[in-house]
Amino acid sequence: MKAIAINNYGSVDEFHEIELPVPTLAPDEVLVKVKATSVNPIDWKARLGYLQKMYPWHFPIVLGWDVAGTITKVGSAVHDFKVGDDVFARPDIYNEGQYGTYAEFTKVKQDKLALKPSRLSFQEAAAVPLAGLTAWQVIVDRLQVKKGDKVLIQAGTGGVGLFAIQIAKHLGAVVATTASARNADWLRKLGADTVIDYHTQDYTQLLTDYDAVFDTTDDIANGLKILKPEGRLVTIAGHPADSQKTAKPSAEAWWLQPNGNQLAELGQLINDGVVKVIIDSTFPLSVQGVRDAQQKSEGNHARGKIVIVATDN
Ligand SMILES: NC(=O)c1ccc[n+]([C@@H]2O[C@H](COP(=O)([O-])OP(=O)(O)OC[C@H]3O[C@@H](n4cnc5c(N)ncnc54)[C@H](OP(=O)(O)O)[C@@H]3O)[C@@H](O)[C@H]2O)c1
Incomplete structure (x- = not known):
């Protein structure tokens, strides 16, 4: 099969097309x-x-950890999915480093899979698993956001932030x-109650008595300043000091745990129109397409997800 791979760490110029065996299951x-x-x-x-x-x-x-596609083969112990099913997933990050999703085929453990929402x-669908599950696990599981809670979600325009805003509003x-200021009206239409321009405003001067902070920008010390004593901050971008983990308010770090059942639940909310999938741009699954897509992401101003589409569909 064809895959877009790197042979060295470095710039996007390291991406090349290679031939790899189709993964064994x-x-x-x-x-x-x-x-x-x-x-x-x-x-x-x-x-x-x-x-x-x-x-x-x-x-x-081979990099890439989101997939939407069609099952072409199943292992002997797979019972909940069959050949021909359209699915999506955040596959495991395998130690070999060769089963990423910038490839013609990828392999996924059945407990990480969910059926693709029919309306997507x-x-x-490829825009959902990694960012959507991260948002779900932080807002629902770690911060346990509930009706009336005041929540700050950093980087609301990002892949994770857009899902987090919508899930938190749903709750x-x-x-x-x-x-950035140019995105404020658009984020308000999506449900955000307050949008703070991080270039010109200091949110620690504007927000007080918050219940929860979702830190996606490694801004832990400032995030803690706006919380109630019993408030909690969860970061996906930084490393709280031990003293911040045990203090009140407290901070903890979170790393996404891929989970097919949760992905199916999120998929249902998306199918029901409660949560929208926002795509910034799409690129072809080619060497140039992957280079351009990664450069766009590295620019750190995407509005939603950057998607890479197979060219042989
Ligand atoms: N631990 C985990 O499991 C996990 C999982 C997923 C992601 N992450 C990490 O979480 C971070 C966010 O991921 P993502 O996919 O959402 O990234 P992303 O889509 O690339 O985020 C881009 C957005 O960040 C915003 N932004 C940049 N700097 C900002 C700042 N200082 N304050 C507020 N907004 C800012 C930009 O908004 P404007 O254009 O409006 O300026 C842009 O829309 C990344 O560091 C990623 O590696 C960790």
Whole structure:
């Protein structure tokens, strides 16, 4: 199969097309023909070599951890999915480093899979798993946001932030978010109650007595300043000091745990029109397409998700 891989850590020029064997399956895995994938900041951080201490990958490395596609083969222990099912997932990050989603095929464990919401295209579905599940797990599981809670969601225009705002509003929260001024009206239409221009305004001077902060920008010390004593901050971008973890208000770090059942629940909310999938731009699944998509993500001003679409659909 064709895959877009890197042979060294470095710039987007490291991406090249290579031939790899189609992944072989463990009993609990399925093979998915990739129809679309998406870019997350972890992809370009990995390309730059920042994840070397976390993962013992060896070159060539295939990046990409969102997939929407069709099952072409199932392992012997897979019972809930069958060949021909249209699915989406945030696959595991395998230690070999070769089963990313910038490829013709990828493999996914059945407990990470969900059926693609019927109202979504493959492009839209590929925009959901990593960012959507991260938002779900932080807002619903870690912060346990409930009706009336005051919640600050940093970087509301980002892939994660857009899902987090919509999920928090669905739960009845009062949502403040940070963004560039040009995105303020648009974010208000999407449900944000307060939009703070992080270029010109200091949110610690504007927000007080908050119940929860979702930190996506590694701004932990400031986030803690706006919380009630019993308030909680969860960061997906930084590392709280031990003293911040045990203090009141408290901070904790979270790393996404891919989960097919939760993805199905989120998919239902999307199918019902409660949560919208916002796509910033799409690129073809080609060497140039992957280079352009990663550069766009690295620019740090995407409005929603950057999607990569297979060209042989
Ligand atoms: N721990 C985990 O499991 C996990 C999972 C997913 C993501 N992450 C991390 O979470 C972060 C966000 O991910 P993402 O996918 O949402 O990124 P993204 O889509 O690339 O975020 C881009 C957005 O960030 C906004 N932004 C940039 N700097 C900002 C600042 N100082 N304050 C407020 N907004 C700012 C920009 O808004 P404007 O254009 O309006 O300025 C832009 O819309 C990344 O660092 C990513 O690696 C971690």
